Amino acid sequence: MATVGQDTTDTAARGAPLHRAERDLVALGILVAAILLFVGTGSTVLTGMARSWIYGVGKPDVLLTNALILNIALLLFGWRRYAELNSEIAERRKAEEHATRLARTDALTGCLNRRSLDEAIIALVDSAAESGGEVAVMMIDLDKFKRSNDLLGHKVGDAVLVETAQRIEALLPPRALLARLGGDEFICAAVVAPDSETVIEQLALQINDALAEPIHAFGLRAAVTASIGIAVGSRGVVPNAAHVSQDLLHRADLAMYQAKRRGRNRFAWFEPNMETELHFRSELEQGIREGLQRGEFVPYYEKQIDLETGELTGFEMLARWISPQYGLVSPEVFIPVAEEIGLIAELSEALIALALEDARTWDPRLTLSVNISPLQLRDPWFAQRLLKMLVAANFLPARLEIEITETCLHENIAVVRTLITSLKNQGICISLDDFGTGYSSLAQLRTLPFDRIKIDRSFVSSLGQSADSASIIEAISSLGRGMALPITAEGIETADVLAALRRFGQFKGQGYLYGQPASAEDVKRELAALGLLTSTAENAPAPDAPITDTATARRA
Structure with missing residues (x-):
């Protein structure tokens, strides 16, 4: 009908x-x-x-x-x-x-839309061929726009996009084109004279500066930055103008993602090796998805030591990927990728479950510390799922320490406070990680119920070489004593650093001085030799006796 x-x-x-x-x-x-x-x-x-x-x-x-x-x-x-x-x-x-x-055109901003973009760039390529110039393309992507849109509302988000288009258009040279690809991505293109790299970079810097200025709409203040990818080409690159257009857009897109990986709020030029990186990135994403299903991600453990007594107090769980293709992969490589493709929560919870099973066999006085991704802090059900894992592993909540990075406090302080309170109510300890590298205030330390703060390794490892690092650690130590917050120092790699730390007070510490992170099997063998497994309780020390790693004590 x-x-x-x-x-x-x-x-x-x-x-x-x-x-x-x-x-x-x-x-x-x-x-x-x-x-x-x-x-x-x-x-x-x-x-x-x-x-x-x-x-x-x-x-x-x-x-x-x-x-x-x-x-x-x-x-x-x-x-x-x-x-x-x-x-x-x-x-x-x-x-x-x-x-x-x-x-x-785009109905919201009045810019060209995706449908008309190719035709417009092809016209620019033909014009450049006639005049002997080149076509420069900029791919502009707003950083963390979705988060701002969710927090402030779609009306403010639309206003931000309109203002963004107006600010970019005001800076473009005559006869340049501006298009919105959808979402928060914009394309601008123009015919430039050969060897105009300096002019193009100045324009990119101006766009970065202009977009970084706050935008006020409906009584709210929105602040966004932009990552810009730049590509320049002419008809000589590929056979015809249509192919040049697609090639330039592809190259600018690769350069834009490189700008994001370098820290956002900046621009990057296309380089030929980016194609190889893209191919590797694609393989890496596929490898993470398949490796997660095959159980290739495993926990490794780094010792945590009482610096005053040399006692072994626990371990921090670190993620490792044992890949058949790449071997042992560092978390600095795969964790950012897992976050971007939305698998970090599944990966983290799988590792936490394995770590709880491993730590259940340790002496009850040994603690387990695990890091939480900022993305997991936005999940209102994370605390409930963590409690289920503790129950399933029959693991005491008081032995678990959750580490939250300082930069997470600015994601959404209300959500972070709710999560921390929920975890605390379950008896779990909360540690503020990488202290000194973010923007946390004394008010946040006072209102959020942290149990410990961890000094970032960048200050600790340079302690013997930088007077500024010594001043920062001394200030953090005084702050910890004043707020009754225990302190852990990361990155202890030499005896000199250890001796310098001891002058500032009582700390827990961890670092390569006490050994490299070890697999669950290696940790289990070492603890068994020390009589620190629950299955060898007859060899365990008395309840009030110190738990000492004799090799560690000798090095300390």
Whole structure:
């Protein structure tokens, strides 16, 4: 029935213009006939009427007079219809222009849209070929726009996109084009003279600076930055203008992602090795997905030591990927990728479950620390799932320490506070990781119920070489004592650093001085040798006796 209805509608739509054309043809015939009739009868009738009125001779022919009056009426009708036709044609032309504009431009910002972008760049490429210039393309992507859009609302998000387009357009040279690809991606392109790298970079810097300025809309303040990828090419790169267009867009897109990986709010030029990186990135993403299903991700453990006594107090769980293709892969490689493709929560929880099973066999006085991704902090059900894992592993919550990086506090402080409170209510300890590298305030430390702060390894490892690092650690140590917060120092790699740390107070510490992170099997063998497994309880020390790694104590 839908098809029949559609056919009927189409037939009616086709019939309407035909009907109008027939009416217009009839009106045109009437107008032509009226003109001919007026020419044929007008002179005779008007001459007779003039003689009758002026000289009183004879009378005008009534029939011809009536015909002339009818003829005048027909002329007026024809003229009115002619005016209506002109008005209708003008309206149709305006509607067609509006429809064409809607089809070629973005409804929100007024920029070109994806449909018309290729054609516009092809025209630029042809123009550059004639003038001897090159086409420069910039791919502009707003950083973390989705998060801002979710927090402030879609009305503010739309206002940000409109203002972004206006700020970019104000900086572009004449005859440059600006397009919105959808979402928060923009493309600008222009013909430039050869060897114009400096000019292009200045424009990119100006765009970065302009977009970094806050945007005020509906009483709210939005702050976004942009990552920009730049590619330059001409017809000589590939066979024809259409291929040049696609090649430039592809290259600019690769460069834009490189700018994001370098820290965002910057620009990057396309380089040939980016193609290789893209291929590697694609393989890496596929490897992570398959490796997660095959159980290739495993926990490794780094010792945590009481610096004053040399006692082993616990371990921090670190993620490792044992890949058949790449070997042992560092988390610095795969964790950012897992976050971007949305697998970090599944990966993290799988590793936590394995770590809880491993740590269950350790001496009950040994703790387990695990890091939480900022993405997991946005999940309102994370605390409940973590509690289920603790119950399944029969692991005491008090032995688990969750580490939250300092930069997470600015994602959404209300959500972070709720999660921390929920975890604390379950008896889990909360540690503020990488302290000193973010923007946390004393008010946040006072209002959020942290149990420990961890000094970032960048300050600790340079302790013997940098006076600034020593000052920062001394300040953090004083802060910890004043707020009754224990402190852990990461990155202890030499005896000199250890000796310097001891001067600032009592710390827990971890680092390569106490050994490289080890697999679960290696940790289990070492703890078994020390009598620190629950399965060898008869060899375990008394409850109040120190848990000492003798090799560690000798190094300390």
